[in-house]
Amino acid sequence: MKKIDCLRGCAFSAIKVHSPIAIIGGGTAGLNVAAQLIADGHAIPQQIRIFEPSKIHAYQPGWTMIGGGLCDVKQTLKPMDQVFPKNISVSDSAVTKIIPQENQIETLDGGIYTYDQLVIATGISTDFDSIKGARKYLEDSNAPVASIYNYKYAEKMNRLVQEFEGGNIVYTEPPLPIKCAGAPQKIIYLSHDRLNKRGIKTHHHFYKTAGVIFGVPKYAEILTEFCKTKQINCHFKQKLVEVQDHVAIFENQDTKELKSVSFDLLHLVPPQTPGQFIAKSGLGDQAGFTQVNPNTLQHVTYKNIWSLGDCSSLPTSKTAAAVMAQTPVLVKNLIRSWKLKQDPLPGYLGYTSCPIFTSQSKLLLAEFKYNSELDETFPIFQSNESRLMFHLKKDFFPFAYWQIMVRGWWGGRDGLRFFKGA
Ligand SMILES: Cc1cc2nc3c(=O)[nH]c(=O)nc-3n(C[C@H](O)[C@H](O)[C@H](O)COP(=O)(O)OP(=O)(O)OC[C@H]3O[C@@H](n4cnc5c(N)ncnc54)[C@H](O)[C@@H]3O)c2cc1C
Structure with a gap:
């Protein structure tokens, strides 16, 4: 001293x-x-x-x-x-x-x-409390609301997907920047694959605050096509502002109008601040x-x-x-x-890189640098989903x-x- x-x-x-x-x-x-x-x-x-x-x-x-059922919290x-x-x-x-x-x-x-x-x-810290009602439903083990941005709520997501019997799943993404901007959609593809394998009839809806699916054009193109094929409905410029019983309320980022969307499972991502x-x-x-x-x-x-x-x-x-x-x-x-x-x-x-799980056995490795310029290590494996990258x-x-x-x-x-x- x-x-x-x-x-x-x-x-x-x-x-x-x-x-x-x-x-x-x-x-x-x-x-x-x-x-x-x-x-x-x-x-x-x-x-x-x-x-x-x-x-x-x-x-x-x-x-x-x-959240995607691929590993245990202890790991x-x-x-x-x-x-x-x-x-x-x-x-x-x-x-x-x-x-x-x-x-x-x-x-x-x-x-x-x-x-x-x-x-x-x-x-950066996750701010679950800035979404009205979010914490209450995340903490309630019977409520179908979860988030991979916290390890306990990620375990809950895994259980909710395992137990899901069909209906609407709503996934959200808050304003950027957030930790790993690809993670809000990785959980969609993982859940989609699991439910598909079990033959569960599900409507997947992705509500993003931003106006594009991904910031790098090459990967945005691949992911847009991917969502089309998998019938994942993307809704842009929609910010989650409140969670109620089986209802998510979004604010349109252009008009500021509020819209209620009912869900059977909600995966939410909290805003994040330094x-x-x-x-x-x-x-x-x-x-x-x-x-x-x-x-x-x-x-x-x-x-x-x-x-x-x-x-x-x-x-x-x-x-x-x-x-x-x-x-x-x-x-x-x-x-x-x-x-x-x-x-x-x-x-x-x-x-930076963003390994995007596209299913429970494949992954699209996005790698880029400043100004969203590509900076790929294994270009031949990076235009498609790959088992090796997974x-x-x-x-x-x-x-x-x-x-x-x-x-x-x-x-x-x-x-x-x-x-x-x-
Ligand atoms: C769900 C999820 C998925 C992700 N997926 C990927 C991925 O696939 N690939 C990838 O590369 N990255 C991924 N990330 C992002 C990655 O985890 C972060 O970018 C990385 O952890 C950042 O490291 P950091 O040290 O800046 O912050 P953290 O690892 O968050 O560490 C910050 C530390 O600072 C401490 N701290 C905070 N405030 C104070 C204070 N006032 N005084 C002292 N200490 C303080 C905290 O306790 C914490 O330990 C993911 C993140 C999440 C949440």
């Missing part, structure tokens, strides 16, 4: 804990940054402090698979202390404020910390995301602040795959700037996450970093 005089005119000196590198958020991005800093020999664990109030680390891409969760690098310092209280001019962090329990370099990786402390600390863009350079990941004003993942302003789809591509760029630039006193290099071009996503990616990423050895689509001597 380092004792520093209180800089804000208080009568007593305050105890502040100093860490060379502070990382706020121990989710996919925060954990990956810490693991790579250590694996690459840039820092010893004792130099890094992670701020993380959650006791559970979640592999959130697995939640679609829970998507691990105790936080089992995934963090050994001997790292952890503060288990949420960060409430950063004072960037003083390199200072404040936490909910009144703690005050200082840093040399700061990484903000707090993700932590308020980012804007409160003067570090956010207009929407409250940490405002960083899109290619270097350095904060636009404070040169010792970095951000990646869902809470960053990076204008790409918010996925774990994007985090895997962002992490090595952030780590290299942080070290260049901190230890070598050199300017960061523009290394990130917006790569197994990559269902079996290999979770293994890579829990066994390779946590050690700082996973380079995403670049493969194993360990053997590259990164």
Whole structure:
């Protein structure tokens, strides 16, 4: 512990804990940054402090698979202390404020910390309560309302589909950005396939707030055709605003008119927002995301602040795959700037991927970068649904996450970093 005089005119000196590198958020991005800093020999664990109030680390891409009957909830969760690098310092209280001019962090329990370099990786929060009535029906085990954006409600989705006896299923998508913008439709295709196999007569309706099915033209074309073939009815510019007993209320985004739609099963996706402390600390863009350079990941004003993942302003789809591509760029630039006193290099071009389950045995792998430009790794497999891509996503990616990423050895689509001597 380092004792520093209180800089804000208080009568007593305050105890502040100093860490060379502070990382706020121990989710996919925060954990990956810490693991790579250590694996690459840039820092010893004792130099890094992670701020993380959650006791559970979640592999959130697995939640679609829970809802789709492809995996168990246990495969998507691990105790936080089992995934963090050994001997790292952890503060288990949420960060409430950063004072960037003083390199200072404040936490909910009144703690005050200082840093040399700061990484903000707090993700985005799901806001189920902003949809009137949603929480009540999600929590009621007898109500046919579920969501893959929470592991308990994803388990409920799996059960509801298993027990479904026919009728209307309504699926929704809120305003973007959200985590993995493809997930709201992955659950449609998975449920469609399961019910089809059981011969259950079902009408599938997809209500999206946006005006297009997918942001990248090539995949939008494939998915539009797919919905036509499967008789999935798409309704655009419709935002879910309220849930009632077997009725969903949508607001038309052009006319603001309200429309009631009855359902026998509702799959809803909540609106999502970045932590308020980012804007409160003067570090956010207009929407409250940490405002960083899109290619270097350095904060636009404070040169010792970095951000990646869902809470960053990076204008790409918010996925774990994007985090895997962002992490090595952030780590290299942080070290260049901190230890070598050199300017960061523009290394990130917006790569992200969205593996879209199209059935319980096939998948369409969408890969793209900034400006919705294609950036495909296996082009011959990426114009159609593929069984090989399905197994990559269902079996290999979770293994890579829990066994390779946590050690700082996973380079995403670049493969194993360990053997590259990164
Ligand atoms: C249903 C679903 C399906 C998905 N499917 C895919 C997929 O197929 N492929 C893919 O690549 N990605 C997918 N994703 C997206 C992927 O999970 C996220 O993009 C990824 O987890 C982002 O990592 P992150 O570290 O930015 O955020 P998170 O992993 O959410 O971590 C943020 C962490 O910050 C902590 N935190 C929050 N506020 C504070 C605070 N004030 N102080 C301290 N700590 C704080 C949280 O507790 C959390 O642990 C999916 C997500 C969901 C929900």
